Amino acid sequence: MVMLDFGVVWRNLPFLLIQGFLGFGNFVGGTLRLAIPAIVLGFVLGIFIGLGRLAPQAWIRLPATLYVEFFRGVPLVMVIFWMWFIMPIVLQTAIPEFGVALAAFVIFEAAYLGEIVRAGIQSVPRGQVEAATAVGLTGAQTMRHVVLPQALKNMIPSLVTQFIVLFKDTSLASIIGFMDLTKAAQVVNNREIRPFELYLFIAVIYWVCTYSMSRYARHLERRLGPA
Amino acid sequence: MAAAIEFRGVNKWFGPLHVLQDVDLTVEAGEVVVVCGPSGSGKSTLIRCVNRLEVIQKGEIVVHGQSITGPRVHLSRLRAEVGMVFQSFNLFPHMTALENVMLAPVKVKGLPGAGAEKIARDLLERVRIPEQADHYPANLSGGQQQRVAIARALAMQPRIMLFDEPTSALDPEMINEVLEVMTDLAREGMTMMVVSHEMGFARRVAHRVVFMDGGQVVEVQPPEAFFAAPTSDRTKDFLSKILSH
Numbered sequence: 001m002v003m004l005d006f007g008v009v010w011r012n013l014p015f016l017l018i019q020g021f022l023g024f025g026n027f028v029g030g031t032l033r034l035a036i037p038a039i040v041l042g043f044v045l046g047i048f049i050g051l052g053r054l055a056p057q058a059w060i061r062l063p064a065t066l067y068v069e070f071f072r073g074v075p076l077v078m079v080i081f082w083m084w085f086i087m088p089i090v091l092q093t094a095i096p097e098f099g100v101a102l103a104a105f106v107i108f109e110a111a112y113l114g115e116i117v118r119a120g121i122q123s124v125p126r127g128q129v130e131a132a133t134a135v136g137l138t139g140a141q142t143m144r145h146v147v148l149p150q151a152l153k154n155m156i157p158s159l160v161t162q163f164i165v166l167f168k169d170t171s172l173a174s175i176i177g178f179m180d181l182t183k184a185a186q187v188v189n190n191r192e193i194r195p196f197e198l199y200l201f202i203a204v205i206y207w208v209c210t211y212s213m214s215r216y217a218r219h220l221e222r223r224l225g226p227a
Numbered sequence: 228m229a230a231a232i233e234f235r236g237v238n239k240w241f242g243p244l245h246v247l248q249d250v251d252l253t254v255e256a257g258e259v260v261v262v263c264g265p266s267g268s269g270k271s272t273l274i275r276c277v278n279r280l281e282v283i284q285k286g287e288i289v290v291h292g293q294s295i296t297g298p299r300v301h302l303s304r305l306r307a308e309v310g311m312v313f314q315s316f317n318l319f320p321h322m323t324a325l326e327n328v329m330l331a332p333v334k335v336k337g338l339p340g341a342g343a344e345k346i347a348r349d350l351l352e353r354v355r356i357p358e359q360a361d362h363y364p365a366n367l368s369g370g371q372q373q374r375v376a377i378a379r380a381l382a383m384q385p386r387i388m389l390f391d392e393p394t395s396a397l398d399p400e401m402i403n404e405v406l407e408v409m410t411d412l413a414r415e416g417m418t419m420m421v422v423s424h425e426m427g428f429a430r431r432v433a434h435r436v437v438f439m440d441g442g443q444v445v446e447v448q449p450p451e452a453f454f455a456a457p458t459s460d461r462t463k464d465f466l467s468k469i470l471s472h
């Protein structure tokens with residue numbers, strides 16, 4: 001029977017939290033530093049993919065559909081490896097881990113987020129678009145002022161689920177050496193061999209973050225009201 | 228009188244379905260035309276062609292002397308000239324009544340917020356619900372929602388109003404408040420095409436009644452003649468059905 005000793009967490013707390021979780025320190029890393037821009041940029045790209053899936057023009061719709069079908073069909077780890085090994089060859093220059101990880105997550109997640117955006121837009125009744133068209137709004141104005149605000153609200157539950165998945169998936173960036181929370185725990189563990197305490201600790205951190213995300217989403221849904 | 232809307236040999240298909248068949252009809256400026264007919268006869272499609280929610284495949288539609296058929300139509304000008312009210316209101320649920328009415332003046336005409344708000348409040352006054360300005364559609368009755376929808380359609384100061392069964396989704400006790408607002412509009416000289424089975428409204432307010440069946444305009448008559456002496460058997464048949472209850 002091994003005795004638990006959370007002193008290892010306490011001693012390495014600054015490294016785990018400031019370097020691993022936040023991303024400040026001697027290494028390129030940070031769970032939050034990766035997750036936040038990945039969520040924001042992935043969502044922006046996802047909006048365009050989702051709109052593209054609904055475009056009347058086949059030359060926009062087909063590539064968007066292909067994109068979604070393709071990236072939903074391959075594992076995220078593979079996309080990370082491609083970015084890691086192939087991007088430097090294609091671009092003829094070294095790409096830092098952060099760039100590789102961010103690009104991989106944004107590209108991969110945009111496929112899922114795009115589908116959520118598409119479903120959200122399709123959940124807005126046709127009559128809304130007709131009414132906006134009838135008062136003279138252009139297609140873009142209709143999208144911006146009438147469809148998207150309603151679609152976003154309907155999307156919140158599935159969006160947050162996907163954001164949570166993305167947040168947890170950032171731990172995969174550790175496989176290319178990105179110093180996120182998972183990698184930081186691994187580094188400490190290699191030195192002190194306290195896997196149970198360390199991995200329990202980071203599990204709690206992940207859980208607290210994702211739980212607050214879903215709580216906030218529930219609050220947001222309620223605040224945006226019915227209808 | 229000048230023509231406001233002219234349908235000239237209008238034909239429209241949905242795939243193989245021939246929903247408008249050689250429709251010829253002229254609506255004069257200031258005229259109120261009620262369109263009735265069985266479900267699926269093409270009434271909605273007919274009026275939806277006037278603001279180009281639907282495009283026609285053959286023939287021509289002319290609004291205030293300008294053809295609106297073909298690719299070179301100034302759509303935003305057409306839609307400012309023609310307002311539309313739908314059976315299911317289609318208010319924007321994430322905006323208050325006031326914001327619903329203000330949206331087009333601000334976004335399409337580029338009016339400053341204060342100017343648009345003045346227009347919107349005046350219009351809500353005109354449809355007799357100024358006190359509901361800050362309420363969301365979900366908190367309004369059907370009759371109030373439809374009156375907000377009328378105000379919204381009026382906000383661009385159209386010269387033509389299209390109504391697609393504006394009272395069919397309403398509880399009976401709310402039908403009159405909407406018909407009263409529409410009657411006011413008609414008295415003020417608005418050109419109106421109204422798809423409706425409210426025969427009392429047709430008798431009192433319409434200048435002419437159009438009966439459609441199977442995509443064709445079967446009969447066009449002033450209301451007295453339409454109800455007293457319809458010429459076509461199809462009209463008689465239809466009238467006997469809807470007037471019997």
Ligand SMILES: Nc1ncnc2c1ncn2[C@@H]1O[C@H](COP(=O)(O)OP(=O)(O)O)[C@@H](O)[C@H]1O
Pocket residue numbers: 241244246264265266267268269270271272273
């Ligand atoms: N967008 C559409 N696509 C295919 N068929 C349609 C569409 N809109 C209407 N139709 C068909 O066209 C016919 C006329 O419809 P409509 O103008 O709505 O009739 P009404 O308003 O008189 O009930 C109906 O048979 C209807 O099913």
Ligand SMILES: [Mg+2]
Pocket residue numbers: 270271272391392
């Ligand atoms: Mg109809």
